[in-house]
Amino acid sequence: MDFSVGDTFSSYTELEEKLKSFQSTNYTQLWKRDSRTIATACKRKPNRHFNTDIKFYELRYSCVHGGRKHTSKSEGQRPHQSTFRADCPFQLKLRYSDDGRRLVITKYVSEHNHEISKQLYNLLPAQRRLDHSDKDRAAEKLKVRANRKMVCQQFSEATGKTLFMKDIHNIGTAAKPKPSTEVSELQQIADYLKSQPGLSTEYLIDKNNSLAGIFILDASMQHTFSQFPELILADATHKINELRMPFYLMTTVDGIGEAEIIASFIVISEEEHMAHQMIQLFKTKNPKWIDIRVILTDKDMVERTVFTEEIPNANLQICLYHVLRTFKREITTEKMGITGGQKTTILGDHSEVGIFKI
Ligand SMILES: [Zn+2]
Known part of the structure; x- marks a missing residue:
């Protein structure tokens, strides 16, 4: 599927669904670069009537590898940490329609300046993210100290997502009760x-x-x-x-x-x-x-x-088990300076008990 200038959407939900399938079929991860809600628009233009389902009166999306540097206006957020920016020109702009009832695509640049592949797409964090129920299940396993590598493998296979060990590590850290002394x-x-x-x-x-x-x-x-x-x-x-x-x-x-x-x-x-x-x-x-x-x-x-x-x-x-285990560990040709034959003679008696087979 693809977009064209002039395409309209009767609700933000409809747009979101289209974006979702666009991203997965075109292996393109988008981010909402800019937006203005109709709530703000209504304040500015109290006489205008908007369809509340469209939620936004202006929206701009960029490829995850593009867009101007995004500076967060909200306080307390971490500085922008993305490592994906590479000035990709891809752009999708939407605006409310004249009657205020729909969202219309006003600009669409479909080119990218980088390779597009399913494999690269699947490696992006958004695709690696587990949904809530999977995440909870993984956290449960980590709580009982399951092997992290196996958890990673198991959930990669079950969900078809490419999970990294650091994803599993993050789930484990998030699930840990704090503070834990x-x-x-x-x-x-x-x-x-x-x-x-x-x-x-x-x-x-x-x-x-x-x-x-x-x-x-x-x-x-x-x-x-x-x-x-x-x-x-x-x-x-x-x-x-x-x-x-x-x-x-x-x-x-x-x-x-x-x-x-x-x-x-x-x-x-x-x-x-x-x-x-x-x-x-x-x-x-x-x-x-x-x-x-x-x-x-x-x-x-x-x-x-x-x-x-x-x-x-x-x-x-x-206990006999520990005694015999110590015998087995200490009586070696190196530690005792004995021959292999002597070792067998010494340990031989005990092997009848069958404990040295452990
Ligand atoms: Zn791109």
């Missing part, structure tokens, strides 16, 4: 937990009177522990939240060999006194702690020290 993030978690029925939560407050940790358990966890208090497993994970606050999970093993959660806590730092306070909380909530016989942890020194001091009757063990 460690403490406020912890506060958000605390607020969420408070709204959950049946959960019993305890809060650690540091000397500056801000929230430093949350201890979480419920009645069924307490019950499970009271039934199976002999063996507990504890581990921390650091990758569960953006700020890497360690999240500790304590489990027991029930009568059918399944792990059952008995408590969890999150702290803003791994300092020893934090873990101490958490284990003390666990003890107050679970009088059967004196029945704990074995505690299984990884080789984390802080955890081990705290458990030894807080639950002195229990036997502290390192």
Whole structure:
């Protein structure tokens, strides 16, 4: 489709639709360079009657690669940042018709001074922009820390738009709650937990009177522990939240060999006194702690020290998986100065367990 001088439009909406299809079929991105609304015109010429559907009594469009430098009149806007200007002569001018009912094309320059292609057009930001629902869906994925490259690929394929990594990055930044400090993030978690029925939560407050940790358990966890208090497993994970606050999970093993959660806590730092306070909380909530016989942890020194001091009757063990993994990592021909055959002999016994296949 194309435009000609003298073409008329009965409403601004009609013009917008035509412009939309013109842009996508001609691979030309336009921008509204100048406009005057009929509201202003009515003030100046109170006796004239305009069709309000046309909205503007004068309009000027340029190609995104052309037009005089646009200076924003409104305050607080960023300085003009476009990098597309290249004095392209393309121009489309419209004005109200004499009867004030329509918009008429008064000037049309259809030439460009640059290459026009579908590929270049699709690379322009306006074409890369995702619509609201896609943007929300992408933001959701980024919130749960989905791989950005995959999100970029997935949405490029699904929408047919050429998305750049920076587009995905911008969506992620826009979706992030602000301001996001460690403490406020912890506060958000605390607020969420408070709204959950049946959960019993305890809060650690540091000397500056801000929230430093949350201890979480419920009645069924307490019950499970009271039934199976002999063996507990504890581990921390650091990758569960953006700020890497360690999240500790304590489990027991029930009568059918399944792990059952008995408590969890999150702290803003791994300092020893934090873990101490958490284990003390666990003890107050679970009088059967004196029945704990074995505690299984990884080789984390802080955890081990705290458990030894807080639950002195229990036997502290390192889990087999971590022990064997360390063996596998440390017993190499280079580190030990041994031959390949010797290495196989040393590790051979354990391979029967099948753990070295991990
Ligand atoms: Zn142009």
